Amino acid sequence: MILSKTTLPDGRIKEIYGWSHRYEYPKDSPGRGCGFVFGCDEQGNLLPPDNIHAQESQRRCLADLEAGRIEDKGTHEVSHVYYPCECGSGEEPSPEYDGHGIYLGRCCFKCRKKFMSKFRSDIFTRYDCDEPIDEDY
Numbered sequence: 001m002i003l004s005k006t007t008l009p010d011g012r013i014k015e016i017y018g019w020s021h022r023y024e025y026p027k028d029s030p031g032r033g034c035g036f037v038f039g040c041d042e043q044g045n046l047l048p049p050d051n052i053h054a055q056e057s058q059r060r061c062l063a064d065l066e067a068g069r070i071e072d073k074g075t076h077e078v079s080h081v082y083y084p085c086e087c088g089s090g091e092e093p094s095p096e097y098d099g100h101g102i103y104l105g106r107c108c109f110k111c112r113k114k115f116m117s118k119f120r121s122d123i124f125t126r127y128d129c130d131e132p133i134d135e136d137y
């Protein structure tokens with residue numbers, strides 16, 4: 001779910017999905033660098049766990065935090081930044097390839113049909129040759 005979608009000064013679009021709070025056991029501890037990631041709000045307040053397993057791991061994590069066994073790695077924004085499609089839709093474009101994996105360009109789901117119409121439809125067919133193309137041997 002996208003919480004917010006903003007245009008950055010350089011024209012890129014930033015989508016924020018939420019925030020996460022990370023805790024890690026030190027590398028030389030029995031936890032060996034493992035840790036926990038919980039959903040939180042922008043201020044870093046943990047969101048209530050949505051199931052019994054998450055509830056249990058959050059309880060264990062916070063107990064270890066209190067005991068000083070785990071380190072608080074802080075709040076991280078969960079977001080994605082991209083240049084919007086050239087068609088002006090504001091959508092994220094994805095790369096398109098032909099049947100042989102040759103890069104054709106980028107388009108979004110709104111302009112894909114128009115983009116694809118520029119190419120012959122048979123280039124999207126992946127065929128296997130029985131005859132070797134390169135007769136070097």
Ligand SMILES: [Zn+2]
Nearest residue numbers: 085087108111
């Ligand atoms: Zn587009």
